[in-house]
Amino acid sequence: MARKKYQEIAEHLELLVLSGRLKPGDRLPAERQIMEDFDAGRSSVREALFVLQRQGLLTSRPGAVPRVSVPTAEGIFAELSGPVRHYINRPEGLREMQDARALLEIGLARQAAIVATDADIAALEKALDANRNAKDLEQFFQTDVAFHFQIAKISRNSIFAGLNTAFADWLKNQRVQSADTGTSFEDVVRYHSNIFEAIKNHDPEGAANAMDLHLQDVVKRYWQAVLK
Amino acid sequence: MARKKYQEIAEHLELLVLSGRLKPGDRLPAERQIMEDFDAGRSSVREALFVLQRQGLLTSRPGAVPRVSVPTAEGIFAELSGPVRHYINRPEGLREMQDARALLEIGLARQAAIVATDADIAALEKALDANRNAKDLEQFFQTDVAFHFQIAKISRNSIFAGLNTAFADWLKNQRVQSADTGTSFEDVVRYHSNIFEAIKNHDPEGAANAMDLHLQDVVKRYWQAVLK
């Protein structure tokens, strides 16, 4: 038996959704029904449903029949949080993750400077002000993430928005550590201001550069804190 | 029962690995043993192992006890292929995915132009030649992907390499469709040459630009093929 049974069932059900025969919100057959349809035992059916559920394709509550649901970018990336935690634990893992985030955010800043509308810029300025006026550490973190998220939103691509949120979550620990060095808020806000100004002036290279410097600073402070 | 049983078991086992009590290659207890340890039924244990397995944390073959393994970037992204297929099916899904790939590849090209060593450039040129001399369609696709992969490798970041491979897989369909328009290999090779030259000359902006033009062309041809 080369191909496992649950895979067969999972792929078949997946096709039902992909082909549009089952639309989001529709109710799936009950487990016992699927058992009959595929001539399989309940374990196999359950494992198949389990896979699809973990993929965000369907939600199932006890007592109720499973329903088809739309996978969101956030949900997809959230599923990665487990593996990512381990990946970061590897020797080179964190550095690679930091580089990956940098490539994303720098690219987003560059693009934002190109396509930002007046409304985008206004929203970004609001986020910047909120960050500048943060009263405590927690509020500062929150508005910091919000500022970066606002930049991601300008791309109007939910993948970028989701990735941005995911990175913020994955590297949260880095943020906390870095703050322990006594980094003053003003430094970070100054970087943010530079980024904002470049985007406002529709200067792609300036925005990319400012974001690059910002992230380099964050990474530098983190490693200082760790190695101290 | 708010927290499901398998989650409890999965998290516990995950901790064993993360804390280093179980190192890669080590053998996990058998399912029946875990049943006793956690006072759980076999279904719950299997679901827990299932999650960890899909996260690339352990591999299990029939007849053999599960072993701890190191999650690779490729494995992590491969796990996403299911959800991604659905995501692409959404109205804006494919366009967003194309944009995401563009941001990645352009960023990689830019960085490659900065950090590429002579050995990197030599390897890239070899990949370019292989692409230029491809005899049939399949060979052309393969060397095409290999060329892009070579650029990703220059970053020396396995996340980028894995993402690159994953995108190539996810957007494979696009590649095929686009080829149906009768695109001549020479056009693609010319783009590749431009990218290579820029990287060879350590010209980041030139490399980014060339890659941008290349991908825009690919996307344009794809939509032409689809709408025809």
Add this chain to the structure above:
DNA sequence: ATTTTAAACTTGTCAGACCAAAAGAAGCGA
């Protein structure tokens, strides 16, 4: 017609069983 209540599902979990594949032990031959 609206609310209440009870019956009929459905999932979550457990238990025991069987099969085929893998691993380990025993035996055999050199």
Add this chain to the structure above:
DNA sequence: TCGCTTCTTTTGGTCTGACAAGTTTAAAAT
């Protein structure tokens, strides 16, 4: 003693059956 083959044990993959707990649905009562 060492290497190979055979046989037993262990293990994951799957099936069946069962029960508790939650959800739907339909009947019943108001």
